[in-house]
Amino acid sequence: xxxxxxxxxxxxxxxxxxxxxxxxxxxxxxxxxxxxxxxxxxxxxxxxxxxxxxxxxxxxxxxxxxxxxxxxxxxxxxxxxxxxxxxxxxxxxxxxxxxxxxxxxxxxxxxxxxxxxxxxxxxxxxxxxxxxxxxxxxxxxxxxxxxxxxxxxxxxxxxxxxxxxxxxxxxxxxxxxxxxxxxxxxxxxxxxxxxxxxxxxxxxxxxxxxxxxxxxxxxxxxxxxxxxxxxxxxxxxxxxxxxxxxxxxxxxxxxxxxxxxxxxxxxxxxxxxxxxxxxxxxxxxxxxxxxxxxxxxxxxxxxxxxxxxxxxxxxxxxxxxxxxxxxxxxxxx
Numbered sequence: 001x002x003x004x005x006x007x008x009x010x011x012x013x014x015x016x017x018x019x020x021x022x023x024x025x026x027x028x029x030x031x032x033x034x035x036x037x038x039x040x041x042x043x044x045x046x047x048x049x050x051x052x053x054x055x056x057x058x059x060x061x062x063x064x065x066x067x068x069x070x071x072x073x074x075x076x077x078x079x080x081x082x083x084x085x086x087x088x089x090x091x092x093x094x095x096x097x098x099x100x101x102x103x104x105x106x107x108x109x110x111x112x113x114x115x116x117x118x119x120x121x122x123x124x125x126x127x128x129x130x131x132x133x134x135x136x137x138x139x140x141x142x143x144x145x146x147x148x149x150x151x152x153x154x155x156x157x158x159x160x161x162x163x164x165x166x167x168x169x170x171x172x173x174x175x176x177x178x179x180x181x182x183x184x185x186x187x188x189x190x191x192x193x194x195x196x197x198x199x200x201x202x203x204x205x206x207x208x209x210x211x212x213x214x215x216x217x218x219x220x221x222x223x224x225x226x227x228x229x230x231x232x233x234x235x236x237x238x239x240x241x242x243x244x245x246x247x248x249x250x251x252x253x254x255x256x257x258x259x260x261x262x263x264x265x266x267x268x269x270x271x272x273x274x275x276x277x278x279x280x281x282x283x284x285x286x287x288x289x290x291x292x293x294x295x296x297x298x299x300x301x302x303x304x305x306x307x308x309x310x311x312x313x314x315x316x317x318x319x320x321x322x323x324x325x326x327x328x329x330x331x332x333x
Contacts, residue, residue: 106176
């Protein structure tokens with residue numbers, strides 16, 4: 001990464017894409033799958049200098065983020081060509097990807113999430129009205145209009161991937177949390193995977209059960225858990241791993257799970273425990289069991305019990321504590 005950045009400004013894009021192409025190739029060669037996440041509703045994902053070159057008939061007006069911007073209607077010839085060119089670039093730059101995940105915000109103020117049904121083109125209004133007849137519960141769901149609109153982007157991506165001979169690439173959508181999932185389940189095609197970011201690491205979603213019409217069994221849903229928060233907690237330690245993870249995934253008919261992190265601080269215990277829990281030989285393994293096994297392999301059986309105390313206690317630290325505080329506490333004890 002550092003070497004890729006040490007190039008003249010005009011070569012930074014080429015250098016970055018070349019680096020990631022090698023990363024994906026390396027992963028693919030070792031049996032890994034590659035998911036490329038793409039934002040679709042942010043301002044940077046809707047560049048006005050390009051969008052404004054399209055005819056007005058291919059644009060919609062949005063007031064997301066408190067400003068007036070235009071976004072592209074995928075159902076028009078020029079609008080579809082806009083998204084088609086994105087797909088063409090993606091598969092050309094990164095031929096080793098297996099899945100494309102289109103991400104959108106969880107709040108209703110982004111360029112696409114702020115769209116109201118009253119602002120839809122005439123054809124969309126008819127289609128949306130028919131949708132509400134089929135799914136009456138969507139009438140009271142604030143996510144329905146924007147999810148309906150974003151589904152147009154998803155369908156454009158699917159069409160373009162198929163036209164370019166990449167029907168093998170799976171399409172997915174992702175967002176923060178579960179509040180948009182009821183509308184998404186009704187509106188998105190059956191073959192679209194769901195990758196909801198479990199931002200608060202909700203271990204049981206019973207509290208949301210009345211609000212969410214749960215996913216059909218054919219829908220592949222893979223929650224992505226955050227191993228740390230993004231409001232300062234990432235400076236300290238990972239969150240406590242979810243207990244009985246295998247049972248949770250089976251209970252919710254999830255087809256897998258992911259872990260999101262962006263810190264260089266070690267999170268070995270978190271990842272090791274979460275991974276162990278979904279292997280048949282260590283199913284639902286406790287945090288203490290994982291820590292003891294790691295301590296045994298590192299320090300030997302004689303010291304396994306005492307040395308497993310440190311990672312367990314460290315994982316349960318409050319955000320304002322540091323590892324130095326913990327060491328002192330353990331020495332005193």
